[in-house]
Amino acid sequence: MQPAQQATAKSTYQVQWIVWGALLLTHGIYGVVVNKVAEQGALASWQQSPLLLPLSCVAMVTLVVTHVLPKMIFRGALRIAKNNGQNLDEKALITSSMTANIVAWALSESITVYGVVLGMECRDIKPFLLFAAVGLVNMLILRPNKDRWLQVAKESGLLQQAWK
Secondary structure, X not given: OOHHHHHHHHHHHHHHHHHHHXXXXXXXXXXXXXXXXXOOOOOOOHHHOOOHHXXXXXXXXXXXXXXHHXXXXXXXXXXXXXXXXXXXXXXXXXHHHHHHHHHHHHHHHHHHHHHHHHHHHHOOHHHHHHHHHHHHHHHHHOOOOHHHXXXXXXXXXXXXXXXX
């Protein structure tokens, strides 16, 4: 890979860390907002909320989707790059992983948003904390990681030789 391509790959990877960090910070902002609303006093028990079961189910489905859909997007992006005659080098890997990562992070953040909805409805911080914990742990699992995407590329058969 040429020095200019290495610099582009490195800066694209750094952008991923910045986006990931910004999305991670939003969890804290959501917490501050829900806490302010919760200070007004709980309206009802959040365990009795009619939204608890639907939001919990959607959160669990979203959690699974955050690990399946990004891989599909990544493999599709690599196939398109390969079909367009691009070399599947580090730059192509990082560029292809960017979209997949952002989708995964947005979906992961939505799990926390479900907790915001429930916490705001009941004026209680507890349901927010439950959903936020799941969202945050998932965000930490899905942090930018070149090796994870390299493994996905190898498993998909799009990379003939191992490179790092």
